[in-house]
Amino acid sequence: MIAVINYGAGNLPNVVRALRHVGADLTVTDDPQVVRSAPAVVLPGVGATADTMRSLHELGIAEVLPEVVAAGRPFLGICVGMQVLLDTSLEFGAHACLGIVPGTVRLLPESAGKIPQIGWNQLRIAPDFAAHPLFTAIPDASDFYFVHSYYCDVADPAIVAGRTEYGPAFPAAIVRDNLAAVQFHPEKSGRCGLQLLRNFAAIAARNQ
DSSP, X not given: OEEEXXXXXXXXXXXXXXXXXXXXXXXXXXXXXXXXXXXXXXXXXXXOHHHHHHHXXXXXXXXXXXXXXHTTXXXXXEXXXXXXXXXXXXXXXXXXXXXXXXXEEEEOOGGGOSSSEEEEXXXXXXXXXXXXXXXXXXXXXXXXXXXXXXXXXXXXXXXXEEEEESSSEEEEEEEETTEEEXXXXXXXSHHHHHHHHHHHHHHHHHHO
């Protein structure tokens, strides 16, 4: 059973619909105790990191998520659900995030052109992660759908599983042990997005 966290994220219905489409066993919850005990967790997200952190703290879930990751349960962060994993975000002023992944959330550089990035872009999967179960049946340079102005400047390059070029290349997917997160929206990314969610559901099922 995958706990999909409901803290008011606008993309929650689409994430739930996509997970159900690929056959995932899930529950939608805002209960920190359900999240704490779930065999696997998905944190969706759109909007600002500060608003997301405020909601997670109000629900008592912010304190639980580091425990879930430390316990070795499969975890998937999506878009802002990836960004809040880092130490700090600079969006609308510096503020603390969950501190699960060392790094800083930064504004895309002016050289990227139009900000926010909205639309399809390629995911270049790092060679060390090409055979990772999260990317099963997903070819390198597959297109995924992005909507974001900020990106994750991850301190440890060894956990960057995939990059996307928008101006300079930035981390678009990270994987560290049981933790995975993506900057793009798999629920809006057609066949490859559904495949990534199917792969995560399979990882979660093996963990039970």
